[in-house]
């Protein structure tokens with residue numbers, strides 16, 4: 245069932261080649277003079293050629309010398325590197341925020357240059373605009389706020405959203421990331437301050453999927469907050485009221501979804517960082533009605549499944565051995581349950597048996613092992629609840645240490661949001677040395693870094709040098725001495741959500757089906773070569789994120805065609821999509837990616 249296609253080794257150079265020949269088409273503007281200079285979509289700073297300055301009424305508004313894009317790029321990187329030098333030795337948080345500020349200022353001023361530096365330096369800059377720094381930014385958002393980005397719909401806007409949506413200046417929107425701020429990474433309810441997450445996710449959409457930044461829209465749905473500290477903070481920028489609940493809450497989300505799809509019927513909405521009850525409820529409510537998905541449930545599941553399949557290969561086994569893997573999942577929230585559902589479905593497909601597909605998975609939450617004896621068992625967790633007698637001595641609520649000692653799992657996977665939960669009792673990691681696996685794996689997937697279930701260094705130190713390790717936020721590789729390196733993977737949904745969104749967009753999918761999500765996971769799983777996997781490398785380098793996203797996007801597109809939900813995109817109809825070969829779908833996806841380069845601006849009066 246898993247077709248392991250091997251990709252050419254030089255993925256990165258292929259991506260570069262594809263974009264090196266990009267010739268910028270003209271870009272229509274409806275403004276002149278300072279209005280252009282103050283619009284980050286069109287601004288080129290000192291890069292406006294003289295003829296363009298004449299045509300657009302810019303002569304005299306800029307210093308006379310024209311600076312090339314490359315010079316501007318170098319100048320920005322120089323300031324960035326001097327900031328790095330000047331902040332050396334300062335606390336990590338201070339340095340991280342200083343780096344975020346300098347990037348954010350560029351983002352506010354000149355998007356083309358911003359996205360080029362982001363794309364070309366994605367390994368260094370992703371930890372600033374995405375996890376972990378984005379978490380710190382959200383925590384401090386009200387104080388950091390200078391200019392708005394995206395749209396804010398609040399409980400006070402009930403009845404107004406259909407007209408408000410037309411306040412957004414762009415005529416076309418392709419990709420929306422929406423949050424209600426109720427579960428921001430592992431940091432809890434941050435209310436309106438959670439807007440940083442949609443912004444960071446959409447930055448990844450532009451960098452990885454080549455979505456045109458003029459066509460993305462970050463959205464905050466402010467229905468109040470239950471975070472007492474924020475409610476008492478006089479600088480807090482959101483509604484100072486408790487969160488809406490029940491029907492009142494759903495009415496707000498319904499109204500927003502209707503407004504969005506009325507104005508932009510072909511847009512895709514990614515739900516992000518909603519607390520579990522609303523994550524599942526809204527997914528269920530909208531997935532057959534609108535083109536939407538929940539990244540924390542569905543994107544995370546595919547990335548984790550790809551990593552779990554990579555782990556089996558890293559043990560020198562075949563994928564057919566996956567159903568025998570014993571996997572302990574810590575965290576029964578939207579992410580943990582999403583991962584389990586997809587992994588169990590994969591086992592059921594491989595074995596042809598539904599009834600026994602969940603038998604090797606063990607699920608824990610804050611109250612320990614979840615069994616059928618659990619009082620008020622959440623229906624979403626029920627399919628994974630154990631029979632208390634299945635393993636002798638494993639009772640309802642058994643601790644993580646007890647479970648790891650008894651089960652001797654091949655994989656320990658954390659999506660609990662609780663920092664250090666694997667390492668606070670070092671015995672948990674040590675017990676993994678007794679795992680039945682030749683190469684046990686630890687996935688400490690919670691974000692940001694301080695919420696990771698353990699650090700990479702602790703994992704290699706206590707569980708053994710032979711382990712496979714992955715974390716949701718980046719850690720440095722671990723020096724194991726004697727020239728050996730403990731490789732750190734980043735198991736983050738960033739490897740899939742951009743491709744899921746892009747594939748859905750360029751296929752013109754009506755909905756996002758399970759088959760499309762499965763295709764995305766299979767594509768990521770098959771991306772790595774045996775040689776890489778043997779080294780414990782489960783995911784591609786983030787440097788090749790555009791390439792992997794194009795491959796994932798093309799797989800999603802082909803699945804949309806196969807499942808007859810693809811309606812076509814632009815001039816390309818569903819029949820043409822259906823007739824494309826595999827290679828043609830990848831080329832087609834690449835062709836639809838925006839690349840940051842200055843376009844000649846043409847004014848339309």
Ligand SMILES: NC(=O)C1=CN([C@@H]2O[C@H](COP(=O)(O)OP(=O)(O)OC[C@H]3O[C@@H](n4cnc5c(N)ncnc54)[C@H](O)[C@@H]3O)[C@@H](O)[C@H]2O)C=CC1
Pocket residue numbers: 427428429430431519520539540544547574575576577578579580608609610611612659660661662665689690691692695715716717735736737738
């Ligand atoms: N790496 C990635 O791509 C992703 C990582 N995440 C991370 O996963 C974490 C959880 O996200 P959600 O599932 O949406 O949160 P959630 O709040 O829905 O679920 C958290 C779960 O962890 C359990 N838990 C809490 N304390 C625990 C403890 N001490 N021991 C065992 N279980 C405990 C809770 O009972 C709950 O079941 C967050 O930190 C988030 O950043 C989420 C999505 C993607």
Ligand SMILES: CC(=O)C(=O)O
Pocket residue numbers: 375428429430517539540690691716736737738
């Ligand atoms: C990565 C992500 O989506 C999260 O931590 O919520």
Ligand SMILES: [Mg+2]
Pocket residue numbers: 429516517539540
């Ligand atoms: Mg998330």
